[in-house]
Amino acid sequence: MCVRMMNQYNLQDKTGNKGWLAIIGIGEDGLDGLGKAAVKRLQEAEFVFGGERHLAFLGSDFAAKRMTWPKPFVDSIGKVRELKGRQVALLTSGDPMFYGAGAVFLHYFPLQEIDLYPHVSSFSLAAARLGWPLQNVECCSVHGRTLSGVLRFIENGTRLLVLANDGNTPAMLAAKLQQKGFAASRVTVLEHLGGAKERIVAKAAGAFDNKPFADLNIIAVDCICDRPGLDFSRFSTLPDHAFAHDGQLTKQDIRAVTLARLAPGHGELLWDVGAGCGSVSIEWMRLGRNAGAVAIEQNSSRCGYIRQNAANFGFPELCVVEGRAPSILHELKIPDAVFIGGGVSTPGIIDTCWQALKPGGRLVANAVTLEGEAVMTRWSADKQVCLLKLAVSASGSLGHFHVWRQSLPVTMLIAQKS
Numbered sequence: 001m002c003v004r005m006m007n008q009y010n011l012q013d014k015t016g017n018k019g020w021l022a023i024i025g026i027g028e029d030g031l032d033g034l035g036k037a038a039v040k041r042l043q044e045a046e047f048v049f050g051g052e053r054h055l056a057f058l059g060s061d062f063a064a065k066r067m068t069w070p071k072p073f074v075d076s077i078g079k080v081r082e083l084k085g086r087q088v089a090l091l092t093s094g095d096p097m098f099y100g101a102g103a104v105f106l107h108y109f110p111l112q113e114i115d116l117y118p119h120v121s122s123f124s125l126a127a128a129r130l131g132w133p134l135q136n137v138e139c140c141s142v143h144g145r146t147l148s149g150v151l152r153f154i155e156n157g158t159r160l161l162v163l164a165n166d167g168n169t170p171a172m173l174a175a176k177l178q179q180k181g182f183a184a185s186r187v188t189v190l191e192h193l194g195g196a197k198e199r200i201v202a203k204a205a206g207a208f209d210n211k212p213f214a215d216l217n218i219i220a221v222d223c224i225c226d227r228p229g230l231d232f233s234r235f236s237t238l239p240d241h242a243f244a245h246d247g248q249l250t251k252q253d254i255r256a257v258t259l260a261r262l263a264p265g266h267g268e269l270l271w272d273v274g275a276g277c278g279s280v281s282i283e284w285m286r287l288g289r290n291a292g293a294v295a296i297e298q299n300s301s302r303c304g305y306i307r308q309n310a311a312n313f314g315f316p317e318l319c320v321v322e323g324r325a326p327s328i329l330h331e332l333k334i335p336d337a338v339f340i341g342g343g344v345s346t347p348g349i350i351d352t353c354w355q356a357l358k359p360g361g362r363l364v365a366n367a368v369t370l371e372g373e374a375v376m377t378r379w380s381a382d383k384q385v386c387l388l389k390l391a392v393s394a395s396g397s398l399g400h401f402h403v404w405r406q407s408l409p410v411t412m413l414i415a416q417k418s
Helices: 036-044 075-081 101-105 122-130 147-153 169-179 252-262 279-287 300-312 327-331 349-356 370-379
Strands: 021-026 047-050 065-068 088-093 114-117 138-141 159-163 186-191 199-204 217-222 269-273 292-297 319-322 337-340 362-367 385-390 393-398 401-406 410-416
Touching: 021 036, 021 101, 036 114, 047 075, 075 101, 088 101, 101 114, 122 159, 122 186, 122 217, 138 147, 147 159, 147 169, 147 300, 169 186, 169 217, 252 279, 252 337, 252 362, 252 385, 252 410, 269 279, 269 349, 279 292, 279 300, 279 337, 292 300, 300 319, 327 349, 337 349, 349 362, 349 370, 362 370, 370 410
Parallel strands: 021 088, 021 114, 047 065, 047 088, 138 159, 269 292, 269 337, 292 319, 337 362
Antiparallel strands: 159 217, 186 199, 186 217, 362 410, 385 410, 393 401
16 A cells, blocks of 8 residues: 555676666657667667657667557556567656656666666756756656646746646646636647657747647746735645645644654655644655655544645645544555654554554644543653644734734654664
């Protein structure tokens, strides 16, 4: 459940070894854009896989049997594996290791068996056409992916390059930008980059119609927010009103301290136990690069809120598990951090989470009830942990005057596994 695939590489003796599988990036300029080494591999190949557009570049000088990618694409893994030991070449667009087929095949085949020949990526070509320094641009792909994943990157002043799924993607993305309050953003659609059919069209997101573009396109977005209050910083916690919820959420100020103590890291996995509306899971994924989260919630309506919020903020991959902790936790992948936001007084829940944590993992639990606080106090008696009491007050009116109104104090348990 919610497995994150990993590929381990053994780089020993890779230099100078010729793999049986060549993954070759190719552009709209066809064979003219390939280096001599890549062309030689195509000439030596017994089998060449690729899309119809790519295979059409091969003339009569190439004797290899040509095989179009099967649908779904994942079926190609088995077909290529059947040819192991033969000379096989895969043709793929641009850079195979930048949202390309190379990254997919390296999940299934060791690097020693593969030789990679990258072409200039669509991202590099688009940045060159626009004069955008690529290191300052957020690059992402919706090719074979959900469009909502782009939403995590939208912020006033940000520049995006989005590899499209098809000719309808630009209009769909423009509609999303309008919904998010970014109708003034400048959207540039770049078709068939590097080829004879190259075309560039630019307009404001709010001026797009439903007219489709060429299926082969990349979209550049210069993000401009024109609705104050909808431009949320990616470097602070979100306001409570940004989430769909029924009142069960970790409030913004408490959430800020909670995330600081959880300390999201690159590629780390969080269990959000008693997730409510999923606010902590979403903040974790916003702050930790390539971080993943599993939101565990027993209330089906709240699971709906979690999915809605995850899609709205651009994290459709957030894993939602409907079930009761701690029993449901035994089926999940081992976490790097655990947050218990609800049900901390449930028998065995802290122990189960603590035992599941990796060495060095962090556990944070919040409670507002005396019963929850008592459980935390007993559990921490013989351990090196921190108990923190947070009380937040906000000003409010009282007749013609103003007073402090205090929210329920929160007791926070903070522990790191040695």
